[in-house]
Amino acid sequence: xxxxxxxxxxxxxxxxxxxxxxxxxxxxxxxxxxxxxxxxxxxxxxxxxxxxxxxxxxxxxxxxxxxxxxxxxxxxxxxxxxxxxxxxxxxxxxxxxxxxxxxxxxxxxxxxxxxxxxxxxxxxxxxxxxxxxxxxxxxxxxxxxxxxxxxxxxxxxxxxxxxxxxxxxxxxxxxxxxxxxxxxxxxxxxxxxxxxxxxxxxxxxxxxxxxxxxxxxxxxxxxxxxxxxxxxxxxxxxxxxxxxxxxxxxxxxxxxxxxxxxxxxxxxxxxxxxxxxxxxxxxxxxxx
Numbered sequence: 001x002x003x004x005x006x007x008x009x010x011x012x013x014x015x016x017x018x019x020x021x022x023x024x025x026x027x028x029x030x031x032x033x034x035x036x037x038x039x040x041x042x043x044x045x046x047x048x049x050x051x052x053x054x055x056x057x058x059x060x061x062x063x064x065x066x067x068x069x070x071x072x073x074x075x076x077x078x079x080x081x082x083x084x085x086x087x088x089x090x091x092x093x094x095x096x097x098x099x100x101x102x103x104x105x106x107x108x109x110x111x112x113x114x115x116x117x118x119x120x121x122x123x124x125x126x127x128x129x130x131x132x133x134x135x136x137x138x139x140x141x142x143x144x145x146x147x148x149x150x151x152x153x154x155x156x157x158x159x160x161x162x163x164x165x166x167x168x169x170x171x172x173x174x175x176x177x178x179x180x181x182x183x184x185x186x187x188x189x190x191x192x193x194x195x196x197x198x199x200x201x202x203x204x205x206x207x208x209x210x211x212x213x214x215x216x217x218x219x220x221x222x223x224x225x226x227x228x229x230x231x232x233x234x235x236x237x238x239x240x241x242x243x244x245x246x247x248x249x250x251x252x253x254x255x256x257x258x259x260x261x262x263x264x265x266x267x268x269x270x271x272x273x274x275x276x277x278x279x280x281x282x283x284x285x286x287x288x
Contacts, residue, residue, distance in 0.1 A: 001058060006078035012058035013051035013079070017043030020112070020272045021085045022264075024050040025076065027094030027118075027251070028193050029149060030175060031057030031182040034093065037257040038264055046268060049088075051079060053099070057182050061189040067196040069095075069203050073102040080110060089212075089271055091115035091264060093253060095193075098122075098200050101233070105209045113271035114214040114237075115264055118222060118250050120229035121236065122203045129225040130201075137198040141191045149190050150179060160223060168223050174254040207236035214240040215267045219248025219255060226250070241267075 003010040014032060016039055024035035032039075032050035039048045052059035054075050055067060064071070076099060080088060087110045092100030097119025104111040124130040136156075143152045160168050185193075214237045218230035234242035245252035245259055253260040 003059075004079065004082035006075045006082060008064070009054055009059060009062050009075070011051055011054070011075065011079055011082075013049055013083075014039065016040065016048045017046055019046040020268075021047045021049060021083075021088040022268065023076070023080070023085075023088045023090050024048070025090065025092040025096030025099050026050070026053065026056070027096050028197055029056070029153070029185060029190065030178045033178050033182065034175075034251065035091070035253065038091070038253060038261050041257075041261045042265065042268065046089075046272075049079075049083065053096070055189040055193045056185065060183070061186060061192075064192070067192040069098045069102055069196055069200050072099045072196065073106065076100075076103050077107060077110070086110065087112045089113035089115070089268060091117070092119065093117040094119055094250065095197050098197070098203075101205055101207075101210070102203060104212060104214075105205045105207060108209050108211050111210070111212045113267050114210065114212050115267060116214065116216045116230075116233055117260065118218055118226065118230075118248075118252055119233070120200075120226060121207075121233055122201050122205055124201060125228050125232065126225060129229075132223070132225065134198045134201070137194050141187075141194060144190055145187050149185065149187070150176075168221050168249050175251060207233075208238070210237050213267060213270050215243065215263060216240050217243040217245055217252060217260065217263060219250060219252035220244045220246055221249045222252075223250075 003012050026032055026034040031052050035050045039050050042048050053072055055061050089112050090100045097116040104114045140152050216230050216234040234240040243263055245256050248255040
């Protein structure tokens with residue numbers, strides 16, 4: 001089982017392919033396999049890495065009493081150090097997108113390109129968003145202690161669909177399959193992860209510091225506040241491309257994997273144009 005030391009934990013990761021590095025950061029309460037389709041599809045040209053964020057999957061928990069997105073970003077920096085990557089394209093979804101934007105703003109010299117999928121900036125854009133991102137999330141912890149996070153999340157999915165309409169959660173069976181195959185998360189770790197997400201509004205992100213080519217994408221059926229946040233991120237990050245994923249919900253990379261994979265591939269071709277040219281030469285039989 002491949003792991004590297006990152007700060008005070010052993011971080012589990014999976015690595016495929018050879019070439020310029022692309023690192024995928026998953027959302028809360030799932031694991032690295034959330035990005036499996038893109039990890040595999042892009043590995044013919046790139047070194048693709050997906051890892052389990054602290055508290056999740058095979059990385060598991062730690063002795064720290066609380067977590068934050070800032071801590072998760074520090075872990076990502078330690079991961080790049082341990083894997084000896086000077087820079088990489090960083091792709092984050094949902095909470096992974098929170099981690100990716102914090103990292104890109106604090107370490108712009110280490111981020112060659114950035115993908116922010118189905119995610120949000122620290123600041124609330126409405127009272128309703130504050131209720132959903134903070135109060136509602138924190139309120140789940142006592143119920144998780146009683147019923148388990150899988151059951152509580154199913155309730156939240158139904159509630160979100162009543163509020164925002166059907167399709168907001170996309171094909172939720174994809175997420176359930178990830179939960180079935182991965183290690184279970186303890187309630188204490190769940191509470192720390194939820195605390196980090198609910199407390200993200202306290203994090204400062206200097207968006208003008210992000211200089212890498214950036215793709216912001218969101219599922220077309222996302223909750224209204226998530227769609228507003230995507231537009232805000234694309235505006236705040238100079239030159240960012242904004243894409244709505246047809247048929248996508250909150251895990252748009254799984255709901256429409258071909259569309260998202262192609263979009264990420266286009267960004268990678270922009271970031272690493274030499275790699276694309278070399279691949280084309282090999283495929284048509286021409287020499288160097």
